[in-house]
Amino acid sequence: xxxxxxxxxxxxxxxxxxxxxxxxxxxxxxxxxxxxxxxxxxxxxxxxxxxxxxxxxxxxxxxxxxxxxxxxxxxxxxxxxxxxxxxxxxxxxxxxxxxxxxxxxxxxxxxxxxxxxxxxxxxxxxxxxxxxxxxxxxxxxxxxxxxxxxxxxxxxxxxxxxxxxxxxxxxxxxxxxxxxxxxxxxxxxxxxxxxxxxxxxxxxxxxxxxxxxxxxxxxxxxxxxxxxxxxxxxxxxxxxxxxxxxxxxxxxxxxxxxxxxxxxxxxxxxxxxxxxxxxxxxxxxxxxxxxxxxxxxxxxxxxxxxxxxxxxxxxxxxxxxxxxxxxxxxxxxxxxxxxxxxxxxxxxxxxxxxxxxxxxxxxxxxxxxxxxxxxxxxxxxxxxxxxxxxxxxxxxxxxxxxxxxxxxxxx
Amino acid sequence: xxxxxxxxxxxxxxxxxxxxxxxxxxxxxxxxxxxxxxxxxxxxxxxxxxxxxxxxxxxxxxxxxxxxxxxxxxxxxxxxxxxxxxxxxxxxxxxxxxxxxxxxxxxxxxxxxxxxxxxxxxxxxxxxxxxxxxxxxxxxxxxxxxxxxxxxxxxxxxxxxxxxxxxxxxxxxxxxxxxxxxxxxxxxxxxxxxxxxxxxxxxxxxxxxxxxxxxxxxxxxxxxxxxxxxxxxxxxxxxxxxxxxxxxxxxxxxxxxxxxxxxxxxxxxxxxxxxxxxxxxxxxxxxxxxxxxxxxxxxxxxxxxxxxxxxxxxxxxxxxxxxxxxxxxxxxxxxxxxxxxxxxxxxxxxxxxxxxxxxxxxxxxxxxxxxxxxxxxxxxxxxxxxxxxxxxxxxxxxxxxxxxxxxxx
Numbered sequence: 001x002x003x004x005x006x007x008x009x010x011x012x013x014x015x016x017x018x019x020x021x022x023x024x025x026x027x028x029x030x031x032x033x034x035x036x037x038x039x040x041x042x043x044x045x046x047x048x049x050x051x052x053x054x055x056x057x058x059x060x061x062x063x064x065x066x067x068x069x070x071x072x073x074x075x076x077x078x079x080x081x082x083x084x085x086x087x088x089x090x091x092x093x094x095x096x097x098x099x100x101x102x103x104x105x106x107x108x109x110x111x112x113x114x115x116x117x118x119x120x121x122x123x124x125x126x127x128x129x130x131x132x133x134x135x136x137x138x139x140x141x142x143x144x145x146x147x148x149x150x151x152x153x154x155x156x157x158x159x160x161x162x163x164x165x166x167x168x169x170x171x172x173x174x175x176x177x178x179x180x181x182x183x184x185x186x187x188x189x190x191x192x193x194x195x196x197x198x199x200x201x202x203x204x205x206x207x208x209x210x211x212x213x214x215x216x217x218x219x220x221x222x223x224x225x226x227x228x229x230x231x232x233x234x235x236x237x238x239x240x241x242x243x244x245x246x247x248x249x250x251x252x253x254x255x256x257x258x259x260x261x262x263x264x265x266x267x268x269x270x271x272x273x274x275x276x277x278x279x280x281x282x283x284x285x286x287x288x289x290x291x292x293x294x295x296x297x298x299x300x301x302x303x304x305x306x307x308x309x310x311x312x313x314x315x316x317x318x319x320x321x322x323x324x325x326x327x328x329x330x331x332x333x334x335x336x337x338x339x340x341x342x343x344x345x346x347x348x349x350x351x352x353x354x355x356x357x358x359x360x361x362x363x364x365x366x367x368x369x370x371x372x373x374x375x376x377x378x379x380x381x382x383x384x385x386x387x388x389x390x391x392x393x394x395x396x397x398x399x400x401x402x403x404x405x406x407x408x409x410x411x
Numbered sequence: 412x413x414x415x416x417x418x419x420x421x422x423x424x425x426x427x428x429x430x431x432x433x434x435x436x437x438x439x440x441x442x443x444x445x446x447x448x449x450x451x452x453x454x455x456x457x458x459x460x461x462x463x464x465x466x467x468x469x470x471x472x473x474x475x476x477x478x479x480x481x482x483x484x485x486x487x488x489x490x491x492x493x494x495x496x497x498x499x500x501x502x503x504x505x506x507x508x509x510x511x512x513x514x515x516x517x518x519x520x521x522x523x524x525x526x527x528x529x530x531x532x533x534x535x536x537x538x539x540x541x542x543x544x545x546x547x548x549x550x551x552x553x554x555x556x557x558x559x560x561x562x563x564x565x566x567x568x569x570x571x572x573x574x575x576x577x578x579x580x581x582x583x584x585x586x587x588x589x590x591x592x593x594x595x596x597x598x599x600x601x602x603x604x605x606x607x608x609x610x611x612x613x614x615x616x617x618x619x620x621x622x623x624x625x626x627x628x629x630x631x632x633x634x635x636x637x638x639x640x641x642x643x644x645x646x647x648x649x650x651x652x653x654x655x656x657x658x659x660x661x662x663x664x665x666x667x668x669x670x671x672x673x674x675x676x677x678x679x680x681x682x683x684x685x686x687x688x689x690x691x692x693x694x695x696x697x698x699x700x701x702x703x704x705x706x707x708x709x710x711x712x713x714x715x716x717x718x719x720x721x722x723x724x725x726x727x728x729x730x731x732x733x734x735x736x737x738x739x740x741x742x743x744x745x746x747x748x749x750x751x752x753x754x755x756x757x758x759x760x761x762x763x764x765x766x767x768x769x770x771x772x773x774x775x776x777x778x779x780x781x782x783x784x785x786x787x788x789x790x791x792x793x794x795x796x797x798x799x800x801x802x803x804x805x806x807x808x809x810x811x812x813x814x815x816x817x818x819x820x
Binding site for chain 1: 431433434435437730731732734735773789790791792793795796799800
């Protein structure tokens with residue numbers, strides 16, 4: 001089966017979960033016999049990819065360096081003056097170039113399906129559909145509603161999403177929450193949408209990594225003194241609900257004083273969070289690492305006891321599965337899709353600071369509770385396999401193809 | 412020749428579920444059991460009223476009708492103290508209907524722990540106090556004495572039988588579990604190992620669970636269960652044997668099996684059909700024992716319960732959270748009893764009800780088989796969290812009001 005896969009990033013040149021999901025999904029599809037042409041909007045080495053052909057739509061280096069990553073739609077119309085960019089000064093310029101590239105790429109070729117990921121590639125997907133007559137599968141990892149923290153968001157992005165969803169033959173949503181948004185906010189019929197939850201590849205994480213307890217030495221010192229380390233590893237945007245996490249840690253500290261909060265990542269909310277922590281009198285309990293990669297990123301999970309996914313609106317939340325892999329107890333908002341596939345977790349509504357604080361104190365003060373959560377989620381998370389996700393996708397390609405085959409037969 | 416008898420025994424129970432009791436309530440607010448949200452699944456009044464309408468009221472009406480229609484119909488009931496308290500508070504008519512049943516003289520009350528606890532396995536003194544409290548409550552409400560004992564979840568072993576024998580009970584109930592029975596049938600009266608004057612009645616779990624668990628299950632190949640079919644099974648089970656013990660939760664009727672499954676009609680018709688044969692009757696548990704000599708001696712050195720495929724206590728004390736919870740609650744016994752603070756003692760005892768530990772069970776939860784998990788909480792972890800916050804508050808009250816005990820568990 002020949003698949004044209006339209007993506008925006010792949011590891012290690014990714015700014016978040018979209019790249020990770022695209023990588024493992026493609027790998028599993030390739031193992032299921034798919035022949036994939038994968039388009040990215042930048043040029044870089046992908047030494048870890050030998051299972052598909054990667055096409056670079058531009059000569060740019062990876063885009064997150066310019067604030068044009070998969071999650072940066074709020075930079076949409078902002079002029080970024082950088083020499084390296086040349087005339088491509090906005091994310092819309094890059095998208096236009098991406099569309100042109102795809103137009104040339106598909107010429108004279110045929111595909112069994114076009115698989116486009118998120119709004120970034122939807123225009124290219126629609127054009128490729130027109131030119132090749134192949135069915136368009138739109139894979140929704142996040143909508144503009146999620147990125148805008150429940151607000152309307154950018155109207156241009158919203159419009160592109162709407163057109164893409166209308167033109168798609170099948171839509172894949174990463175959770176029931178996301179499916180619900182597509183139905184309610186975009187008016188798409190529910191039967192056109194299939195929920196395909198993300199998964200995790202433990203083998204990909206078992207790459208010889210060993211925890212280095214010197215990376216976060218101070219936190220290890222606190223642990224020796226009986227502290228419980230809470231972590232969030234994420235972008236600091238309103239979507240992630242981190243202010244409530246900080247408030248909950250402050251509230252929990254009223255009952256139990258040995259908490260530390262590790263906030264690994266960066267983003268527009270950082271200064272606000274620092275201010276908030278100071279206002280609440282817990283500035284010394286919060287540790288900001290900045291954006292972490294590689295070992296620092298892995299070690300952040302490892303040093304942590306409790307991982308909180310505090311998002312206001314989270315289509316999936318791969319980080320929760322990564323945290324489970326690193327032996328964390330999980331607390332996940334009811335507004336996060338990953339909660340749909342996990343049982344052994346605490347849940348709360350993103351605004352419910354009291355409940356989160358109660359759960360944090362419970363975990364910190366009861367070894368039995370902490371160990372049960374950690375052990376049980378460790379036994380659970382690895383059941384989510386990319387192989388199953390790939391099989392679901394394959395069946396959606398077939399489903400999208402069958403009607404046009406019929407039309408073809410009678411015309 | 413004695414008649415062939417069915418010993419129908421129904422267990423009536425409601426726990427005091429712990430509300431969403433947070434660590435911010437601990438040491439501030441000592442209300443563990445009254446959920447202010449009328450829609451909450453932890454709202455005990457709401458649940459009691461719901462089950463009263465679905466089960467207690469219609470089933471008691473049916474039992475009353477059957478007692479009036481069939482002089483041979485009899486039933487035995489165990490009614491927990493926590494149930495009786497809730498009925499007194501929220502549904503006095505339900506309690507009155509139980510009193511009318513008992514007043515017929517053909518409904519026996521079976522003894523147990525007042526708080527439906529697992530105290531036997533943690534504290535013999537506390538266990539006996541709860542058995543005493545239950546006897547007293549039954550005497551007060553129904554004016555009768557109890558002679559046959561059942562332990563919570565039918566959790567039984569040889570030590571329990573010896574205790575009940577020494578205490579003066581004439582009979583005791585247990586699961587008729589194949590690995591114990593081997594070639595023997597549960598359809599006889601037995602004598603527990605190492606006892607003098609007590610008889611053992613064993614649950615015929617196949618015929619009991621056909622009603623309690625399988626009746627409405629459309630996946631079951633025998634569905635729908637007809638009176639003809641069930642009577643036939645009963646006949647072939649009891650052939651050349653004196654009795655069949657049907658033990659189950661009272662709430663089987665109307666709550667576990669809803670009215671629209673036909674359970675009430677089925678049961679009424681079955682009782683009528685069974686009694687059409689003049690050789691057939693029903694026994695109360697005391698009558699079953701008085702009528703039949705023990706056919707042999709049964710030993711259960713390890714605890715056997717009526718729960719799950721394993722027939723053990725792992726649904727209650729199978730994981731570390733449950734062990735912690737039980738350890739902490741029972742470790743407070745001496746300090747709590749010393750206070751003579753009746754309100755505190757009652758709260759402590761309500762926290763001993765085995766349901767709390769059951770809600771913390773993870774053995775099905777991880778498999779995603781949440782249908783096997785009946786709980787008012789979102790997860791076993793929530794159940795543990797609210798429970799342990801309440802236990803800490805009990806500890807706080809001991810420390811603060813009575814200057815007894817410390818705050819660390």
